Amino acid sequence: MEIDRNKELPIPFLRECLDYNPETGILTWKKRPESHFLHSSRADGGFNKKFAGKVAGNVMGRGYIWITLCGQSHFAHRLAWAIHYGKYPDGIIDHDNGDRTDNRILNLVESTNEKNSRNQKMRRTNTSGHMGVCLRKDTGKYRSFIQEGGKRIWIGNYDTFEEAVAARVAAEKKYGYHENHGRN
Incomplete structure (x- = not known):
């Protein structure tokens, strides 16, 4: 052959x-x-x-x-x-x-x-401990975001880390992210 x-x-x-x-x-x-x-x-x-x-x-x-x-x-x-x-x-x-x-x-x-990108593990460079959540140094607030259709969608700014994570988790469900997304 x-x-x-x-x-x-x-x-x-x-x-x-x-x-x-x-x-x-x-x-x-x-x-x-x-x-x-x-x-x-x-x-x-x-x-x-x-x-x-x-x-x-x-x-x-x-x-x-x-x-x-x-x-x-x-x-x-x-x-x-x-x-x-x-x-x-x-x-x-x-x-x-x-x-x-x-x-x-x-x-x-x-x-x-x-x-496939909706079933990623957390990157080593993540500093907040949750994907799609970051601390804004200029305001001291936490920002949530998510990727959809190749674009970054800003979910919002929150006073606490827990609020930002909750918003991100809700967005993951809305956009059909895999339950394993963000695992360590």
Whole structure:
């Protein structure tokens, strides 16, 4: 099978190379047929001796599991989706519980960038302790805001942190943010 290294890999090829357990989310290497070694200096199946039956991939810098196939790195969650459903997702994949290493099929949700941004964890740079709430140094009041349709909406200014948080939580419900949004 001829593989274009710059595109998504054919699903039959993925299924030849990897086993996916949808209940655990784990991808494991399968024993590869000799045809997979034609472009390798080791036609003896050295890969099979070293990797067959072992967990595929490594957790990389951003917390996702990456798997290298045909000289390219691929997100494990996209490969899991493709193997399970027989097609690649149309959009991006969101990890519903926020754990980027949890590739169980019930945790993977087809999404858009906007929907995915509504299920973010709190950023390290957050200084108030709640997303969308900040202290205005000029007035000493707390300001609440939220993103909607690519624009920042200012909810209001409040005397207390608790009032600002309550306003932000109400806005999250109004605009359909995920219940996990803002988790630590």
